[in-house]
Amino acid sequence: EAGVTQFPSHSVIEKGxxxxxxxxxxxxxxxxxxxxxxMGKEIKFLLHFVKESKQDESGMPNNRFLAERTGGTYxxxxxxxxxxxxxxxxxxxxxxxxxxxxxxxxxxxxxxx
Amino acid sequence: AQSVxxxxxxVPVFEEAPVELRCNYSSSVSVYLFWYVQYPNQGLQLLLKxxxxxxxxxxxxGFEAEFNKSQTSFHLRKPSVHISDTAEYFCAVTKSxxxxxxxxxxxxxxxxxx
Numbered sequence: 442e443a444g445v446t447q448f449p450s451h452s453v454i455e456k457g458x459x460x461x462x463x464x465x466x467x468x469x470x471x472x473x474x475x476x477x478x479x480m481g482k483e484i485k486f487l488l489h490f491v492k493e494s495k496q497d498e499s500g501m502p503n504n505r506f507l508a509e510r511t512g513g514t515y516x517x518x519x520x521x522x523x524x525x526x527x528x529x530x531x532x533x534x535x536x537x538x539x540x541x542x543x544x545x546x547x548x549x550x551x552x553x554x
Numbered sequence: 555a556q557s558v559x560x561x562x563x564x565v566p567v568f569e570e571a572p573v574e575l576r577c578n579y580s581s582s583v584s585v586y587l588f589w590y591v592q593y594p595n596q597g598l599q600l601l602l603k604x605x606x607x608x609x610x611x612x613x614x615x616g617f618e619a620e621f622n623k624s625q626t627s628f629h630l631r632k633p634s635v636h637i638s639d640t641a642e643y644f645c646a647v648t649k650s651x652x653x654x655x656x657x658x659x660x661x662x663x664x665x666x667x668x
Contacts (some may be wrong), residue, residue, distance in 0.1 A: 547597035
């Protein structure tokens with residue numbers, strides 16, 4: 442069984458540009474989560490999809506971040522325009538319906554210059 | 555709301571010595587507890603979980619943790635560490651009963667020396 446896959450693994454962009462991160466959850470997992478870790482701080486929750494619906498987006502920092510999950514399969518997280526403070530590692534996780542634990546991908550390291 | 559405190563940011567230890575990584579949590583409702591590990595240049599891997607039942611939980615790679623409700627703790631232990639255990643360890647909590655978001659501690663870097 443393939444795990445959660447994320448790409449790119451690393452992205453370096455300049456301030457003001459746009460970046461899109463992608464996450465493919467484990468097949469059959471309806472729940473998909475985004476988290477990020479900024480500057481060695483805690484890993485913090487961003488949002489949670491159940492299939493294609495946003496269940497909880499309380500952790501999204503501002504309206505420069507847009508997450509989608511069309512068709513309830515893979516998800517994208519777009520940052521537009523990117524700011525310096527957006528640098529960090531963005532993790533995606535998935536889980537079966539109503540079941541823990543969450544399975545994590547390897548993350549995307551985002552560097553804003 | 556829940557919160558997690560990992561009391562040690564770094565723990566140095568010699569190979570074959572025992573280790574304990576401490577985790578305390580705060581919550582007004584029942585919780586599930588987890589320990590994840592991140593090896594260098596890799597993603598988060600689940601070490602073990604407490605959902606219900608026995609308070610002593612055994613995980614992969616010889617790790618175990620004990621859920622102590624009265625002390626709101628979930629400390630991670632291993633009786634004898636290896637060089638390969640060098641990694642960052644994260645304690646996490648979530649409300650019990652479903653697919654809620656995880657709240658993470660700040661992480662503990664375990665450095666195993668020969």
